[in-house]
Amino acid sequence: VTPTTYDPRDYPPVAVTVDLVVLTVRDDALQVLLVRRGEEPFLGRPALPGGFIRAGEDLPVAARRELTEETGIRVRAGHLEQLATYGAPDRDPRMRVVSVAYLALAPDLPAPEPGGDAAAAGWLPVGRRTAGGLAFDHDRILGDGVERARAKLEYTGLAATFCPEEFTVGELRRVYELVWDVTLDPRNFHRKVTGTEGLLEPTGRTTTRGGGRPAQLYRAGTADPATASLSPPLLRPGR
Amino acid sequence: VTPTTYDPRDYPPVAVTVDLVVLTVRDDALQVLLVRRGEEPFLGRPALPGGFIRAGEDLPVAARRELTEETGIRVRAGHLEQLATYGAPDRDPRMRVVSVAYLALAPDLPAPEPGGDAAAAGWLPVGRRTAGGLAFDHDRILGDGVERARAKLEYTGLAATFCPEEFTVGELRRVYELVWDVTLDPRNFHRKVTGTEGLLEPTGRTTTRGGGRPAQLYRAGTADPATASLSPPLLRPGR
DNA sequence: TGAATAGTGTCTCTCAGACACTATTAG
DNA sequence: CTAATAGTGTCTGAGAGACACTATTCA
Numbered sequence: 001v002t003p004t005t006y007d008p009r010d011y012p013p014v015a016v017t018v019d020l021v022v023l024t025v026r027d028d029a030l031q032v033l034l035v036r037r038g039e040e041p042f043l044g045r046p047a048l049p050g051g052f053i054r055a056g057e058d059l060p061v062a063a064r065r066e067l068t069e070e071t072g073i074r075v076r077a078g079h080l081e082q083l084a085t086y087g088a089p090d091r092d093p094r095m096r097v098v099s100v101a102y103l104a105l106a107p108d109l110p111a112p113e114p115g116g117d118a119a120a121a122g123w124l125p126v127g128r129r130t131a132g133g134l135a136f137d138h139d140r141i142l143g144d145g146v147e148r149a150r151a152k153l154e155y156t157g158l159a160a161t162f163c164p165e166e167f168t169v170g171e172l173r174r175v176y177e178l179v180w181d182v183t184l185d186p187r188n189f190h191r192k193v194t195g196t197e198g199l200l201e202p203t204g205r206t207t208t209r210g211g212g213r214p215a216q217l218y219r220a221g222t223a224d225p226a227t228a229s230l231s232p233p234l235l236r237p238g239r
Numbered sequence: 240v241t242p243t244t245y246d247p248r249d250y251p252p253v254a255v256t257v258d259l260v261v262l263t264v265r266d267d268a269l270q271v272l273l274v275r276r277g278e279e280p281f282l283g284r285p286a287l288p289g290g291f292i293r294a295g296e297d298l299p300v301a302a303r304r305e306l307t308e309e310t311g312i313r314v315r316a317g318h319l320e321q322l323a324t325y326g327a328p329d330r331d332p333r334m335r336v337v338s339v340a341y342l343a344l345a346p347d348l349p350a351p352e353p354g355g356d357a358a359a360a361g362w363l364p365v366g367r368r369t370a371g372g373l374a375f376d377h378d379r380i381l382g383d384g385v386e387r388a389r390a391k392l393e394y395t396g397l398a399a400t401f402c403p404e405e406f407t408v409g410e411l412r413r414v415y416e417l418v419w420d421v422t423l424d425p426r427n428f429h430r431k432v433t434g435t436e437g438l439l440e441p442t443g444r445t446t447t448r449g450g451g452r453p454a455q456l457y458r459a460g461t462a463d464p465a466t467a468s469l470s471p472p473l474l475r476p477g478r
Numbered sequence: 479t480g481a482a483t484a485g486t487g488t489c490t491c492t493c494a495g496a497c498a499c500t501a502t503t504a505g
Numbered sequence: 506c507t508a509a510t511a512g513t514g515t516c517t518g519a520g521a522g523a524c525a526c527t528a529t530t531c532a
Contacts, residue, residue: 215512237495
């Protein structure tokens with residue numbers, strides 16, 4: 001046993017943070033949850049929610065805690081997965097900070113409640129990003145998160161995590177169209193998703209919200225939406 | 240500016256390491272590069288190569304350095320990508336260690352030269368893992384790395400990074416068969432890979448290594464093998 | 479010569495994309 | 506009625522899987 005090998009003073013001081021890319025579909029647009037920084041550096045600039053991990057705290061636990069502290073939001077029904085880790089030596093101007101980014105997908109949620117280090121919190125459509133950009137390297141993290149979400153819709157049932165508990169095929173299609181920024185043929189989409197085993201579970205009920213002929217209501221299927229459940233995948237047009 | 244916010248003493252001591260899952264195809268098997276630990280904890284146990292990052296050192300740079308220090312191997316022609324980050328509070332018995340894992344794919348390389356913290360280094364077929372298992376949570380990291388590699392062969396040209404600079408279609412097919420542990424129809428495989436634009440670049444030369452009729456030699460295509468280049472993907476049978 | 483691998487052609491079945499058509503609601 | 510959305514059927518073309526067949530080498 002050579003404890004000195006592990007003496008933290010032998011190694012350069014490093015802080016570990018978690019940052020979150022929280023995506024939802026709101027007001028017919030893909031939106032991301034941002035906070036306004038209440039501290040230096042980048043005081044007043046928009047940023048992804050996040051913060052330092054605590055002693056003995058696992059990474060996904062820290063991610064959920066920071067999200068709730070800074071925005072009041074909990075990803076109960078949603079989906080949380082690790083995105084990537086960003087550790088460029090100069091990404092934070094004060095000290096070495098390695099940030100583990102998480103991606104969360106959630107249905108439309110109540111308005112966020114700013115708290116902690118956040119001066120404000122709110123949703124911003126992903127397509128309409130502010131000119132100044134986000135603090136730190138959060139523009140890149142957000143871009144990676146959006147691309148991951150787009151890719152995952154192709155071969156998983158994760159699109160349903162953007163929908164309320166019960167939803168119609170048309171609502172699910174709208175999610176795909178907004179996230180991918182395409183238009184999909186309603187008939188072919190209907191045939192594909194209703195024909196995929198384990199993806200959707202009919203409730204027997206119908207709804208006429210959205211107008212027109214009553215639509216069947218579905219729940220997300222039993223298959224784990226995080227792992228592959230669309231095989232062959234539902235491909236984005238024009239790629 | 241509030242520098243005290245960033246005083247490292249305000250935050251629990253955390254060390255950041257990089258660990259590597261280095262995969263190659265050797266002796267007709269998918270093999271992983273392992274070291275034998277020369278220090279506590281897990282003294283004498285096999286482990287993935289890796290170690291602490293240095294001040295001012297970017298994460299992929301640290302990964303390459305640790306690989307070279309512990310095994311003498313450089314992933315020149317190969318491929319290096321971030322895999323995931325492992326930060327469970329008790330994953331290292333001495334202190335909080337957050338490890339950023341990298342996945343490297345490389346053609347058959349010279350025998351490793353142990354160095355640094357490694358008492359020994361060598362290749363082990365992935366299918367024939369030791370009963371005791373690897374140090375720390377490296378079994379799980381290795382499993383995640385192998386699964387990532389398997390998935391990436393489906394929709395990228397990364398299989399070619401396991402091959403020498405010039406290779407035949409049969410050699411490329413053998414890579415798929417070994418990584419996926421399946422058998423593929425040689426004729427259909429040939430049609431698929433030679434018919435995919437930008438995947439393979441003919442050299443004009445032929446070879447008779449492997450016996451039989453001379454085979455065309457190819458180089459990896461111009462398309463970035465890390466991003467999608469097989470569309471539609473080459474699917475693993477029976478999934 | 480036979481065994482081995484390389485490479486081409488052909489058939490069938492599945493499925494994505496395009497789109498005609500019917501069904502059921504609101505206004 | 507019209508407008509809107511839901512849902513079904515039908516055709517076509519691309520491509521995967523199965524496999525017959527030819528080509529070219531080594532032993």
